Amino acid sequence: MPESDPRLQRFADFLARSGLKTTRQRERIVRAFFAAGRHLSAEELYHRIQTQDPGIGLVTVYRTLKLLRRAGLATGRQFGDTYTRFDPNPADWPHDHLICKRCGKIQEFEDAGLHSLREKVARRLGFTVTEHKLELYGFCRDCARLGTGRAARGRSAARTA
């Protein structure tokens, strides 16, 4: 993990271009967000930052995440929980997600065949697709091996209907 993540620069550029200001809080939040490398919720990110800089408020975390979305550096996603998780991938990388219902792991993937078939099916129905969302819920290799009979004790699992 390089010290200077190019995304930090891209965010700085975005702020400058938009007439917004670079602040200590934004620096910290954005840095922590990219360093996490996972799909965090605003609250989770807030807690991580708290340990380093207790002065930063949850509200500012929400506001900065919104800026990251506008900058195309994050995407908000809802995986059946009640809150939004933020995906630190460039908004223009159209990938899909596998979510383990037991350990909560979120794995990203991209499959060209799946993508083109999807387009084809939509076109057949007269639809022009601009965005898509595919989430596959189930069990990752490790959790499947442990057996799925017992109720998951990780995060809230099996929230489907």
Added chain:
Amino acid sequence: MPESDPRLQRFADFLARSGLKTTRQRERIVRAFFAAGRHLSAEELYHRIQTQDPGIGLVTVYRTLKLLRRAGLATGRQFGDTYTRFDPNPADWPHDHLICKRCGKIQEFEDAGLHSLREKVARRLGFTVTEHKLELYGFCRDCARLGTGRAARGRSAARTA
């Protein structure tokens, strides 16, 4: 549209089987829900019922929709809006959705090829899939014809990131 929707009977059976009671409110709500034939939110369903029976409260609509889910006669879905829409299809029909960003139309479809390819891709990544969610956002035939240059003026469109 036949007068006696078999789903009404299935719901009555569910209530009896669960030791629950058939009430005027539940009758009205369930009837209006199936009659709508669209993905309604609790609020939308509530408004429809208001015109016929102003005595029924929003809370009761929420509670009855929850019962419909338990009965396997409805599924809660979130299409990027802030609220839940209810899908009046049997819970065991695994279908996908096309959502028009301009007119808000939600079209359902099922494609076996897409389904099996999805399974295959997941399996290759070591994942055992139990549920999935695929939503394709874009423009339906009619709206695409009208041109997508202008901002949609239908319902809140383009809520993606």
Added chain:
DNA sequence: TCAGAAATTGACAGTCATTTTCAATATGGA
């Protein structure tokens, strides 16, 4: 048909994630 336990209802208050408001403060260009 009637009684009465148990379920149901509607109004209202409570939750939970997120947003808005607003006075105090920090930033960055002139």
Added chain:
DNA sequence: TCCATATTGAAAATGACTGTCAATTTCTGA
């Protein structure tokens, strides 16, 4: 450095939904 303007944090507001509770309705079983 000055200062208009953006930003912050705290608290209140929001919006969707759920819990509480007294009053009412339903469905037995006598």
